[in-house]
Amino acid sequence: MDRLEIALLSFPVLLGMIFLRVPIGLAMLICGIVGTGLVAGWVPILASLKSLTYDVLSNHSLSIIPMFLLMGQFATKGGISRALFRAAAAFLGHRKGGVAMAAVGACAGFGAICGSSLATAATMAQVALPEMRRYGYSGALATGTLAAGGTLGILIPPSIVLVIYAILAEQNIVKMFIAAFVPGLLAAIGFMLVIAIYVRTVPTAATAGERVPARERLRALVEICPVALIFALVIGGIYVGWFTPTEAAAIGAAGTGLLAMRSGGLDWKGLADALLATAVSTAMIYFIVFGAQVFNTFLAFTQLPQFTADWVAASGLSPWLVLTLILFAYLVFGCVMDSLSMILLTVPIFFPLIMTLDFGMSPEETAIWFGILVLIVVELGLVTPPVGMNIFIINSMARDVPMTATYRGVLPFLGAELVRVALLTAVPWIVLFLPRAMG
Numbered sequence: 419m420d421r422l423e424i425a426l427l428s429f430p431v432l433l434g435m436i437f438l439r440v441p442i443g444l445a446m447l448i449c450g451i452v453g454t455g456l457v458a459g460w461v462p463i464l465a466s467l468k469s470l471t472y473d474v475l476s477n478h479s480l481s482i483i484p485m486f487l488l489m490g491q492f493a494t495k496g497g498i499s500r501a502l503f504r505a506a507a508a509f510l511g512h513r514k515g516g517v518a519m520a521a522v523g524a525c526a527g528f529g530a531i532c533g534s535s536l537a538t539a540a541t542m543a544q545v546a547l548p549e550m551r552r553y554g555y556s557g558a559l560a561t562g563t564l565a566a567g568g569t570l571g572i573l574i575p576p577s578i579v580l581v582i583y584a585i586l587a588e589q590n591i592v593k594m595f596i597a598a599f600v601p602g603l604l605a606a607i608g609f610m611l612v613i614a615i616y617v618r619t620v621p622t623a624a625t626a627g628e629r630v631p632a633r634e635r636l637r638a639l640v641e642i643c644p645v646a647l648i649f650a651l652v653i654g655g656i657y658v659g660w661f662t663p664t665e666a667a668a669i670g671a672a673g674t675g676l677l678a679m680r681s682g683g684l685d686w687k688g689l690a691d692a693l694l695a696t697a698v699s700t701a702m703i704y705f706i707v708f709g710a711q712v713f714n715t716f717l718a719f720t721q722l723p724q725f726t727a728d729w730v731a732a733s734g735l736s737p738w739l740v741l742t743l744i745l746f747a748y749l750v751f752g753c754v755m756d757s758l759s760m761i762l763l764t765v766p767i768f769f770p771l772i773m774t775l776d777f778g779m780s781p782e783e784t785a786i787w788f789g790i791l792v793l794i795v796v797e798l799g800l801v802t803p804p805v806g807m808n809i810f811i812i813n814s815m816a817r818d819v820p821m822t823a824t825y826r827g828v829l830p831f832l833g834a835e836l837v838r839v840a841l842l843t844a845v846p847w848i849v850l851f852l853p854r855a856m857g
Contacts, residue, residue, distance in 0.1 A: 421457045421719065421720040421721070422720060422721075422722060422725060424453060424456055424457055424720060425453070425457075425716075425717055425720035425722040426722075428449050428453050428713075428716070428717075431449060432445055432446065432449050432713075432763075435448070435449070441705075442706055442709070442759040443702070443705040443706040443707075443708065443709035443710075443759075444705075444709060445709070446706070446709035446710050446712065446713040446759075446762075446763065447708070447709035447712050447713070449713055449716070450709065450712035450713035450714075450715060450716040451463055451467075451712060451716075453713075453716040453719075453720070454466075454712075454715060454716040454719055457716065457719045457720055458719045462719075466715060467712070470708075470711060470712065470715065471708065474704075474707060474708050474711045475704055475707075475708065477585070478664070479581070479584075479585050479591070479664075480585070480704065480707070481664050482576075482581055482591070482663050482664045482667045483578055483581065483700060483703055483704075484696055484697075484700040485664065485667030485668050485670070485671045486576050486578055486581075486667050486670070486671070487578070487695075487696045487699050487700060488671040488675075488692065488693070488696045489531060489532070489576075489667065489670045489671040489674045490531065490532035490537055491691075491692035491695055491696055492671065492674040492675040492677075492678045492684060492692060493528065493531040493532055493645075493674050493678070494532070494537070494541050495678055495683050495684045495688045495691075495692055496674065496675075496677055496678025496679075496681050496683040496684050497678075497681055497683040498528065498531060498645055498674070498677070498678070499524065499528050499541045499542055499544075499545050500545050501638075501641045501642050501645065502523075502524040502527040502528055502642055502645065503520060503521065503524040503542070503545045503546055503549075504638050504641065505524075505638040505639055505641060505642045506519070506520035506521075506523035506524045506527075507520035507549070507627070507630075508630040508634060508635045508638040508639075509630075509635060510523065511626075511627035511628070511630065512626055512627055512628060512629040512630065513626060514617050514618075514624055514625065514626045515559075515613045515614060515616065515617035515623075515624045516626065516627060517546070517549055517550050517553055517555065517624070517627055518550060518555065518559060518560070518563040518613045518617075518624060519610045519613050519614075520546070521542060521546035521550065521563055521564060521567055522563060522566075522567045522570075522606055522609045522610055522613070523606065523610075524542055524545070524546065524567075525538055525539075525542050525564075525567030525568060525570045525571070525606075526567075526570045526574055526602070526603075526605075526606040527642070527645065527649075528541060528542060528571070529568075529570040529571035529572075529573075529574045529577075529602075530574045530575065530576070530649050530653075531645065531648070531649065531670075531674060532571050535568050535569050535570070535571040535572040535757065535797070535800055535808065536568070536571075536800075536807060536808065536811060537571065538567070538568045538570065538571030539564060539565060539567070539568025539569075539571075539808045539811050539812055540568075540811050540815070542564060542567060542568065543564045543568075543811070543812050543815045543816070544815070546564060547560060547561075547564060547812075547815060547816055550563075550624075553624070553625050553626075553627055554624070554625045555623065555624045555625075556620070556622070556623040556624070556823075556827075557816060557818065557819030557820070557823045557824070557827070558623070558819070558823040558824065558826045558827030559613070559616060559617075559620075559623045559624060559827050560816065560819070560827070561809075561812045561813060561816050561819050561823070561824040561827055561828075562824060562826070562827020562828040562829075562830070562831060563609070563613060563827070563831075564812045565800075565801050565806070565808040565809050565811075565812045565824065565827075565828050565831075566609055566612075566801055566808075566828055566831035566832075566835075567609060568800070568808045568811070568812070569605070569797040569798075569800050569801060569808060570602060570605055570606060572757055572793060572796065572797055572800070573598050573601060573602045573605065573790075573793050573794065573797060574598065574599070574602035574603075574606075575594075575595035575596075575599060575602070575653060576595060576652065576653070576663075576666075576667065576670070577595075577598065577793070578703070578758070579757050579758055579761055579793060579796070580594050580595065580598055580789070580793060581594075581663070582707070582758060582761055582762065583761055583765060583789045583792065583793065584789070586761070586762070586765045586766065586769070587765060587769050587785050587789060589782070589785050589786060589789065590782075591663045592656050592657065592663060592856075593782075593786060593853040593856060594786060594789060594790075595653065595656060595663075596657060596852045596853055596856060597786045597787075597789075597790055597849050597850065597852060597853045598790055598793070599653075599852060600848055600849070600851075600852060601790055601794060601838070601842060601848070601849060604838055604841075604848075605794075605797075605835070605838060608834040608835070608838055609831055609834060611834070612830045612831055612833075612834045615830070616830055644673075644677050647673075648670055648673040648674055648677065651666075651669065651670070651673065652666045652667070652669065652670040653666075655669070657856070675689075675692075703758065706758060706759055706762060707762060710759070710762030710763060713763065714762075714766040717766065717767065718766075722767065723766060723767050723770050723771070724770070726767065726771055727770050727771045727774045730771055730774070730775075731774055737775035737776060737777055738777075738843075740771070740772075740775060741772070741775070741777075741788075741791075741843070742843075744768050744771075744772070745791060745792075745795050745839065745843075747764075747768075748760065748764070748792060748795040748796060748799065749795050749798055749799060749802065751764065751799065757793075757796040757797075757799070757800065760796060760799070761792070761796065765792070768792075769785070769788070772784065772785075772788050773785065777846070779846065779850070783846070783850050783853070783854075786849065786850065786853055787842075787846045787849050787850060790842065790849045791839065791842060791843060791849075794835065794838065794839055794842065795839060797835065798832065798835050798836075798839075801828050801831065801832060801835075802832065803825045803828070803829075806828070809821075809824055809825070809828060812824065
C-alpha cells in the first residue's frame with residue numbers, strides 16, 4: 419500500500435477502536451504511531467515522540483483549559499446554576515412553557531461560566547428537570563429542552579472547544595470568543611421560540627407557573643449580579659485588553675471560587691474535590707490533544723491534507739458545495755464522537771482545505787467564520803439521534819421518560835439549529851461584525 423492508502427485506512431481503524439471503547443486519545447496515539455512507522459519508518463516516530471510530548475503539553479495557550487474547567491467546577495458546587503434558573507424562572511415562569519424557557523436561559527448563563535456542554539446539560543438537569551415535572555411538563559419537552567439547552571455550553575464564550583480550535587487554526591482566541599457571542603445568543607432565542615411554538619401546537623405538553631411578585635424578581639436578579647459581574651469581567655477584560663485569555667480565566671476561576679465559598683456551597687472538601695476533578699479532566703484533555711497531535715503528524719507524513727486540498731482545487735467544485743459537504747461530515751461524526759476529539763481529528767484536514775477556497779473574505783475572517791460554523795454543527799451532533807451524548811445524559815437522569823420520547827422532544831430544536839446553520843452560512847456578517855469592530 420502507498421502512503422495515501424494507509425492514511426485512508428487509518429480512519430476506519432480509528433473508528434473501529436472507538437466503537438470497541440478504546441479511549442479516543444489512546445486510539446489516535448496508536449494509529450499515529452503505527453501509521454508513521456509504516457509510512458516513514460520507526461526511527462522518525464521514536465525521534466519525534468521525545469520532543470513532541472514537551473512541545474504539545476508545554477503550549478502556553480493550553481493553560482487556559484484548567485482555569486476554565488476549575489471555574490466550571492466552582493460554579494457547579496457553588497449553586498450558581500440554581501441562582502440562574504431561579505432568576506430566569508422569576509421572569510418567564512408564569513408563561514406557558516416559561517419554565518422550559520427559563521431552563522434555556524439558565525443553560526446559556528451557566529454555559530458562559532462552565533464552557534462545557536456535557537457539564538451544562540448534566541448540571542441544569544438536576545436543577546430544572548424536577549421543576550418542569552412539578553408543573554406537568556411532558557417528558558418529551560422537558561428532556562428535549564435540557565438536551566438542546568446543554569449544547570449552549572460549547573459555543574457561548576468561554577468555551578474549551580473554541581480555545582482548542584483557535585490553537586489548531588492559529589487564530590486569535592479573543593476574536594473567536596467575540597465571534598461566538600451573537601451565534602450563541604441566537605441559539606438561546608431560537609430554542610425559546612421553539613418552546614413557544616411547541617406548547618401552542620401541543621397544549622398538553624406544558625402549563626404556566628405562578629406569577630412571581632416584583633420584589634422576588636428583584637431579589638433573584640440581585641442573586642445573579644455577582645455571576646454577571648464575573649462574566650463581564652472575564653469577557654469584557656479580554657475584549658478591552660485588560661488581560662490575556664489565560665489571565666482572564668484565572669481571574670474568573672478565582673472570582674467564581676470566592677462566590678461559591680460565600681454562598682456556602684464550597685467547603686474545604688468541596689475545594690479538594692473540585693481541584694481533583696479539574697486535574698482529571700485536564701489530564702484527559704491533554705492526553706487527547708497529544709494523541710491527536712501524533713495522529714496528525716502521521717497524516718502530515720502521508721500528505722493527505724495537501725492531497726485533499728489539491729484534489730478539491732482541481733475538481734472545480736463550488737466552495738459552497740465543499741463547505742456543505744464538510745459540515746454534513748461533522749454532523750455525521752458528531753453522532754459517534756465527542757466534540758473535542760472531532761475538532762482535534764478533523765480540523766488539521768479540513769481547515770487547510772477551506773483556506774484554499776474563496777468565500778469573498780480575508781483568510782482570518784474565513785477561519786473565524788468556519789470555526790463558528792463547525793462548533794454549531796458539533797453542537798448538533800450532541801443532540802442528533804440515535805447517539806447524541808446530551809440525549810443520553812439527560813435521559814439517564816429522567817429514568818421515567820422513554821428514550822423515544824426524548825428523541826421526539828429534541829427534533830424541533832434540531833430544526834431550529836439547522837435554520838441557524840443555514841442563516842450563518844448565508845450571512846457571514848452575523849458572525850464577523852463584532853470581530854471586525856475590534857479591528
